[in-house]
Amino acid sequence: MKKILSLALVLVMVLGLVACGSKTEAPAATEAAAQTPAGTEAAAAPEAAPADVKLGFIFLHDENSTYDLNFMNGAKEACAALGLSEDQYIFRTNIPEGQECYDAACELADAGCNIIFADSFGHEDYMIQAAQEFPDVQFCHATGTKAHTQGLSNYHNAFAAIYEGRYLAGVAAGMKLNEMIEAGEFTAEEAKMGYVGAFTYAEVVSGYTSFYLGAKSVCPSVTMEVTFTGSWYDETAEKEGANKLIANGCKLISQHADSMGAPTACETAGVPNVSYNGSTVAACPNTFIVSSRINWAPYYEYVVNCVLNGEAIAADWTGTIATGSVVLTDVNEQAAAAGTVEKIAEVKASLEAGELHVFDVSTFTVGGEALNSYLADVDTDPAYTPDTEVVENGYFNESAKRSAPYFDLQIDGINLLDTAF
Amino acid sequence: MRKQNTAMPVLHISKRTSLPLYKAWAIRAVAILLALVVCAVVTTALTGLNPLGVFKAMFDGAFGTQRKIWILGQNVAILLCVSLAVTPAFKMRFWNIGGEGQILVGGLATAACMILLGDKVPNWLLIVMMILSSCLAGAIWGGIPAICKAKWNTNETLFTLMMNYVATQLVAFFVIVWEVPKGAGKIGIINQDTHAGWLPQIGSYKYLLNILIVAVLTVIMYFYLTRSKQGYEIAVVGESEKTARYVGIKVEKVIVRTMMISGGICGLAGLLLVGGTDHTITTTISGGRGFTAVMVAWLAKFNPLVMVLTSLLLVFLSRGASEITTIYALNHSFGDILTGIILFFIIGSEFFIGYRLSFLKNEQKEGKGNV
Numbered sequence: 001m002k003k004i005l006s007l008a009l010v011l012v013m014v015l016g017l018v019a020c021g022s023k024t025e026a027p028a029a030t031e032a033a034a035q036t037p038a039g040t041e042a043a044a045a046p047e048a049a050p051a052d053v054k055l056g057f058i059f060l061h062d063e064n065s066t067y068d069l070n071f072m073n074g075a076k077e078a079c080a081a082l083g084l085s086e087d088q089y090i091f092r093t094n095i096p097e098g099q100e101c102y103d104a105a106c107e108l109a110d111a112g113c114n115i116i117f118a119d120s121f122g123h124e125d126y127m128i129q130a131a132q133e134f135p136d137v138q139f140c141h142a143t144g145t146k147a148h149t150q151g152l153s154n155y156h157n158a159f160a161a162i163y164e165g166r167y168l169a170g171v172a173a174g175m176k177l178n179e180m181i182e183a184g185e186f187t188a189e190e191a192k193m194g195y196v197g198a199f200t201y202a203e204v205v206s207g208y209t210s211f212y213l214g215a216k217s218v219c220p221s222v223t224m225e226v227t228f229t230g231s232w233y234d235e236t237a238e239k240e241g242a243n244k245l246i247a248n249g250c251k252l253i254s255q256h257a258d259s260m261g262a263p264t265a266c267e268t269a270g271v272p273n274v275s276y277n278g279s280t281v282a283a284c285p286n287t288f289i290v291s292s293r294i295n296w297a298p299y300y301e302y303v304v305n306c307v308l309n310g311e312a313i314a315a316d317w318t319g320t321i322a323t324g325s326v327v328l329t330d331v332n333e334q335a336a337a338a339g340t341v342e343k344i345a346e347v348k349a350s351l352e353a354g355e356l357h358v359f360d361v362s363t364f365t366v367g368g369e370a371l372n373s374y375l376a377d378v379d380t381d382p383a384y385t386p387d388t389e390v391v392e393n394g395y396f397n398e399s400a401k402r403s404a405p406y407f408d409l410q411i412d413g414i415n416l417l418d419t420a421f
Numbered sequence: 422m423r424k425q426n427t428a429m430p431v432l433h434i435s436k437r438t439s440l441p442l443y444k445a446w447a448i449r450a451v452a453i454l455l456a457l458v459v460c461a462v463v464t465t466a467l468t469g470l471n472p473l474g475v476f477k478a479m480f481d482g483a484f485g486t487q488r489k490i491w492i493l494g495q496n497v498a499i500l501l502c503v504s505l506a507v508t509p510a511f512k513m514r515f516w517n518i519g520g521e522g523q524i525l526v527g528g529l530a531t532a533a534c535m536i537l538l539g540d541k542v543p544n545w546l547l548i549v550m551m552i553l554s555s556c557l558a559g560a561i562w563g564g565i566p567a568i569c570k571a572k573w574n575t576n577e578t579l580f581t582l583m584m585n586y587v588a589t590q591l592v593a594f595f596v597i598v599w600e601v602p603k604g605a606g607k608i609g610i611i612n613q614d615t616h617a618g619w620l621p622q623i624g625s626y627k628y629l630l631n632i633l634i635v636a637v638l639t640v641i642m643y644f645y646l647t648r649s650k651q652g653y654e655i656a657v658v659g660e661s662e663k664t665a666r667y668v669g670i671k672v673e674k675v676i677v678r679t680m681m682i683s684g685g686i687c688g689l690a691g692l693l694l695v696g697g698t699d700h701t702i703t704t705t706i707s708g709g710r711g712f713t714a715v716m717v718a719w720l721a722k723f724n725p726l727v728m729v730l731t732s733l734l735l736v737f738l739s740r741g742a743s744e745i746t747t748i749y750a751l752n753h754s755f756g757d758i759l760t761g762i763i764l765f766f767i768i769g770s771e772f773f774i775g776y777r778l779s780f781l782k783n784e785q786k787e788g789k790g791n792v
Contacts, residue, residue: 062752093746094753097607098706099699103492110486125610125701145602201604230593230606377602384603408604420597 050082053115053304055089056108058101060120062093065233066277067258071119071142073278074296081297082304097122105130109137115303117142120232121203131155138313140303142296143203145380145404147315158299159403160319163210164351165292165326167358170214171347172290172331172340173252173274177219179337186251188221194245195226196238196255196262200419204228206398206405207256210358211274212414217363218343225250227417235259244417246271263288272335279329289336290344291329298323316403321352359396364411371396376406433779445774452770456763463758468751475745479759482744483737493733493740495628495698498635499690501732503707503714505635505642506686508723509679510563511715512646514659519566519581520711522588523559523684525704527691529592530558532702535611535618535695536599547618548696555692556685562588563684564677571673585711592704610700620697631693638686643725655679687711720768738763 057075059068072091079089090111095104101123108116109130115138118127124144131139131154140156141147147157177191193215197204212224225245229237238261242253246269254274255262260283266273267284275284275291299319306313319325331341350356361371375386378401388401398407410416461472483493503520510517534551542550566580599608612618623629646652654675658665665672690710695702713735720734721727742756 090747091750094743096705096708098701098703103488106488107486107492110488121605122607122609122703125613128613129610199604199606201606202602205604380602382599382601384601 050084050088050304050308053082053084053088053307054111054113055079055084055300055304056105056111056113056116057089057091058095058104058108058116058118058123059091059093060095060097060123061233061258065258066260066280067232068093068119070277070293071296074294075117075300077295077297078300078304081301095123097126099126101126102129105139106133109134114138115140115307117300117303119143128152128155138303138307140299140313142299143404145402148402149379153312156303156313156315156317157403158317158319159399159405160294160299160325161321161399162292162294162326163206163358163398163405163407164321165294165328166207166210167214167217167351168328168344168348169254169274169290169292170211170216171218171344172214172336173211173254173272174215174218174222175337175340175343176252176272176289176335177215177222180251181219188219190249190251191219191222192248192250193222193224194242194248194250194253195224196241196245196253196257197226197228198232198257199230200228200416202408203405204256205409206407207276208254209364209407209409209411209414210398211254212411213358213363214347216413217347222413224414225417226414228419229257231257233258235261238262239265242266243269248417275329279332281329281332285332285334287335288332290331290340293327293329294319295325295327298325318399318403321348357395359398359407361391361394361396364413366409366411368412371409374409376401376408378402378406431781433781435777435779437775437777440774448773449767449770452766452773453763456766459766460759460762463762467758468749468755470749475749475759478745478748479738479741482742482747483740485744489740491626491628493736494632496736496740497729497732498628498632499693499698500710500713500717500736501728502635502638502690502693503687503710504717504721504728504732505638505725506683506690507711507714508642508683508718508725508728509646509652509655510683511718512659512723513655513676513679515567515570515676515680516578517563517566517581517680517683518578518712518715519563519584519684520687520714521707521709522581522585522711523562523687524691524694524707524711525585525588525592526562527555527559527688528695528702528706529588529595529691530554530688531618531692531695532599532608532611533595535700536608539612539615539617544617548620551618551692551696552689555688555696557688559688559691560681560685563680563687567677567680570680571676589704592702596703607703608701611695611702612700618696619700620693628698631697634689634693638689639725639729646723646725651675651678716764720771734767735764 059071061068063069063072090108090113092104092108095101097120101118105116105127117140119142121143124141124146127139127141128146128150131152135154138154140158142158144157147155173193180186181188181191195208197208208226215222225248227241227245229241231237238255238257238259242262242265245253252272253262253266256276258277260280263273263275263280263284266287271287272289273284273287274289277293279291281288299317302317303313328344371391373389374391374396376388376390377384377386378388390397390401390406396407399405464470464472464475484490503524507517507520531551534547534554538547538550562584566577566584569575569580570577596606596608600606601609620630654670657670658672658675662672694706699706717728717732717735720731738760742760745751745756746753
């Protein structure tokens with residue numbers, strides 16, 4: 001009897017664990033991913049007929065991740081604009097950052113794809129491996145850092161100057177804080193924001209710093225606390241992180257992680273939220289202010305047009321506000337401060353005109369001192385060797401030396417709660 | 422357990438003494454057929470797709486191209502390796518559900534050799550060190566709960582399970598130590614330029630070496646369990662510890678030895694993953710195989726040769742499910758639903774093979790056996 005009991009126990013636990021284990025791979029909702037390109041075909045059709053291109057897309061998760069959903073929407077938008085038919089692109093979802101990525105890339109190449117995109121940082125090395133094997137296929141990897149040093153003509157990196165979008169979102173956050181201060185909800189000294197980050201990685205550091213500087217530009221007394229989850233997608237940890245920040249007295253939350261954890265925690269607590277990757281207004285009608293996101297469609301279209309016209313694809317491609325890659329969602333008037341839309345438009349214009357720089361060294365200090373020179377680790381190596389001077393003309397020149405961000409300084413006013421996750 | 426009222430239960434379950442082989446396979450065939458019918462109904466009801474097309478897509482996803490067959494073989498090899506690893510422990514009625522952790526520490530030891538010694542020792546020596554250290558790490562990870570079980574009779578189920586979390590955190594720690602670039606939380610491919618410590622590739626076949634190693638291991642494990650003295654000791658300890666003691670088997674020694682073998686082979690699976698295919702280490706590299714292997718081993722009733730089939734079945738289902746997702750743009754959950762239905766019927770059929778259901782008409786007469 002004891003043995004049967006222990007056997008039953010084992011089976012229950014094991015099956016429970018298997019179920020838990022597979023949950024991350026396969027979140028609940030079912031949604032048809034492919035949509036028919038809707039009548040926009042002729043609009044941006046390139047010179048050569050796009051009949052002989054076939055695109056393969058590799059996604060880390062599926063549409064339940066805001067990050068991957070943003071890539072999927074960009075991909076569908078680009079395919080529709082290019083007039084590609086449904087059998088001219090293949091989506092592979094839930095591809096982990098391991099050998100599976102290499103296998104998936106090779107399978108896509110076998111299936112006749114001549115351009116293959118991957119969306120997650122950890123896919124990079126496996127994309128390079130596949131690129132070495134298929135010299136005639138173009139491999140494009142978002143967020144990676146190695147294309148400019150790898151020396152492969154068919155392997156490319158892309159990112160966008162999303163720090164500008166974060167800055168604009170930060171302006172909206174600062175205005176909301178000002179409004180709450182004026183309403184007497186708290187004093188100017190108590191204006192503290194919270195930020196849920198994934199890793200202590202430059203991409204995240206660059207993001208929260210630009211967000212903070214945007215808020216500081218309109219609300220000078222603001223401070224910020226950052227907590228890290230140690231995962232790009234961990235709904236529970238993100239929710240707990242947001243709740244911890246709210247309990248610490250943060251008046252407004254933003255995040256750089258890919259689940260709905262932080263936005264929904266904010267909606268429950270009634271704390272304003274500045275989102276990322278796309279609008280969360282449907283789930284958070286009372287607290288969502290605005291979201292910055294990268295629109296990947298311009299990059300996808302750029303690459304396809306390069307291939308059709310026989311041109312070389314840039315090793316590093318950085319999308320900007322001007323290319324339509326850095327975008328803000330609609331401002332939610334219900335939660336945002338009055339005049340937010342106008343202010344964002346004004347700041348955006350001066351960013352585009354080059355009058356304003358996000359990382360202007362006169363607006364922040366590091367360890368109490370001004371930043372006059374900084375060597376960043378632009379060429380990725382295991383020893384993190386600083387190799388490139390990035391402070392130029394009075395500002396930290398982000399995303400100019402390579403597409404992926406490299407701002408990894410700790411500026412004053414931002415307090416990191418837990419860097420060892 | 423027995424009901425208080427006088428009426429006899431309508432249904433009576435009794436263990437079958439034996440069942441002719443053809444009957445057992447007939448039951449399995451009916452189960453698979455029923456599973457496919459239910460899958461077809463579910464598919465049409467939920468998606469409106471033609472179920473035959475969906476089945477064909479599943480098949481193509483697993484066997485469609487030469488590359489897909491190789492990937493299938495590779496996945497079967499790794500899953501089979503872990504299943505072989507947990508089998509001796511299970512035969513001993515030692516519930517090793519710590520395969521996941523044993524794979525991770527084996528992989529971690531491999532990665533450590535590759536990162537720390539990659540450019541310091543000749544490649545052959547490096548690979549020898551990787552093999553030894555990965556098996557040793559796995560053996561230690563499996564040996565700790567075994568020693569505690571042998572000495573203090575601790576609960577091995579909980580102990581091996583908890584060791585998984587310790588291993589995961591250990592890997593998470595070293596990933597941060599070795600991460601490239603800083604803060605990224607990823608190591609990336611180790612020695613991508615020098616290939617130091619990469620297990621050799623046979624011809625142009627990336628996964629052939631892994632498949633061969635596991636094939637040899639399968640045969641060895643079969644003979645170890647069925648023909649060797651140690652294999653017999655394992656079986657006796659599993660059947661009854663008291664009997665084992667009575668005939669002079671040192672039970673504690675058998676428990677520790679068997680678990681070290683079990684953990685060592687899991688460590689070897691870690692080596693094949695880190696040194697042979699992925700060339701990196703992450704907390705999720707084992708992909709739940711430590712648990713899936715439990716199902717593989719049980720379905721095959723701990724026969725290593727049958728495990729080739731059961732691991733093939735599970736990998737086929739998962740590759741097929743992934744293909745449906747891609748072709749029909751469905752969520753992964755849908756593929757998992759079909760996999761679940763098929764497994765439910767297959768596991769269910771084993772019940773009907775092992776037990777007889779009798780519908781009792783009255784106290785004396787027994788109804789026909791029903792399958």
